[in-house]
Amino acid sequence: MISLKTGICQLFEIEHPIIQAGMAGGPTTVELVVEVSNAGALGTLGAAYMAPDALRKAIKEIQSKTQKPFGVNIFAAPVNDDFSRLSEVQNALSPFRSQLDIQEIQSSYQSPDWSEEQFAICIEEGVPIISTAFGCLSEEQMKAAKEHQVKVIAMVTTVEEAKEAEASGADAVVAQGSEAGGHRSTFSLDNHPSGAQIGAMALVPQTVDVVKIPVIAAGGITDGRGLAASLVLGAQGVQIGTRFVGAKESGAHDAYKQAIFESNEESTVVTKSFSGRPARGIKNRFIQEFEETGIVPLPFPSQNTITKDIRAAAAQADNPEFMSLWAGQSTRGLTEEIGAAEIVKTIIEEAKRIIN
Known part of the structure; x- marks a missing residue:
């Protein structure tokens, strides 16, 4: 009998084996993280683009609103x-x-480099769980995490990356299938210039067979069927992003949410146009017209830095054609805003019906 009380529930001290993805850039508000954690799942603050002072303030605010565990993604x-x-x-x-x-175009740019400071703040403020994208914590950081009893999750896109994460000391890995929205978490683009594109159905069981730490499935999972299927494949839980982008508490722009509600499984593409790193999002005019120029984007994070003004102006103008609309491939059933706690409850109830 498959149980919804899996190893990650014990590991992270959560009631349900659901992790809300740490989506950087605005969707993961304090309210979203708190609602998800209070509902018994694991809320995660997407902190990668947050200035250190803003991160510290957000962590303190989360801690003031929930006694439940939460994570920070960097x-x-x-x-x-x-x-x-x-x-x-x-x-x-x-x-x-x-x-x-x-009107105003900068003549020089510099991308912020806050990850070490962000990590230090997480340790100082007693964040219980840190998750990483694009690689693993350094040896020194992992040592500090262990000393402070902080659990570490690494997001991977291949079995080899999962082995590397386990060897680094990670407590769990998220096996990110190619269906997932947002940036591919591929460690190095040298071997996979477009990011590793292995579907969750293939990646999850092969990862489970090789590593001893818990595997969390991600990519195209939006409902109880996805959770139940992931558990059958050997995962101990799921990480869900796109469905939470459309939650009431999400900080995503209304036009971004509406684009998700109007999209389907054919709407997304993997592109480097916005950030210089492969990411899955809804195809719009920016992606199409930039790619038609044939000009190669700058590498990440430089491309992300120089397109920031375009994305900000598009948001100001309520124009989704020039926003980065990160989304996965399972959007057909997402049609309206609902609360994050309701999302968690619905997924668990559906999974229980299927398993029982």
Whole structure:
């Protein structure tokens, strides 16, 4: 008999084997994290783009509103800016800026490098769970996490990455299938320039067979069927992103939420156009027209830094055609805003019916 009380429930001290993905850039508000954690799942603050002071404030606010465990997600990849082709890429971005009436264009850029400070703040403020994207914590960071009894989750896209995460000391891995929305968490793009594209149905069981630490399934999971199927594949829980983007408590722009509600399994593509790193999102004018130029984006995070003004202006203008609309492939059934606690409850109830 498959149980919904899995190893990760004990490991993370949660009631339900559901993790709300740590989506950076705005969707994971304090309210969303708190609602998910109070509902018995694991809320996660997507902190990768948060300035240190803002992160510390958000952590304190979460702690004031819930006694339940929560996580903070940060990027593990070093920041290596490369603006050597800046003028070439800026030429490709000019039409979008004209369309959005952006007058002021910066002449020089520098991407923020906050990950070490973000990690230190998590330790100082007593965050119980830290999750990483794009790699593993450093040896020194992992040692500090262990000393402070902080649990560590690494998001992986191949079995080899899962083995590397286990060897680094991670307590669990999220096996991120190619169906997942947002950035591919592939550690190195040298071997996988478009990010490793292995579906969850293939990645999860093969990862379970190789590592001894718990595996959490991710990618295209939005309901109790996805949770039940993941448990059958050997996962001990699921990580869900896109469905929580559409939650009432999500900080995603209304136009972004509406784009998800109007999309289907054919709507998304994997692109480097916005950030310089492979990410799955709803195809819009920006992706189509930038790719039609044939100009290669700057590497991450430099491309992300120079397109920030375009995304901000698009949000200001309520124009989803120039926003990064990160979403997975299972959006057909997502049609309206509902509360995060209701999402957790519905998924668990459906999974119980299927399993029983």
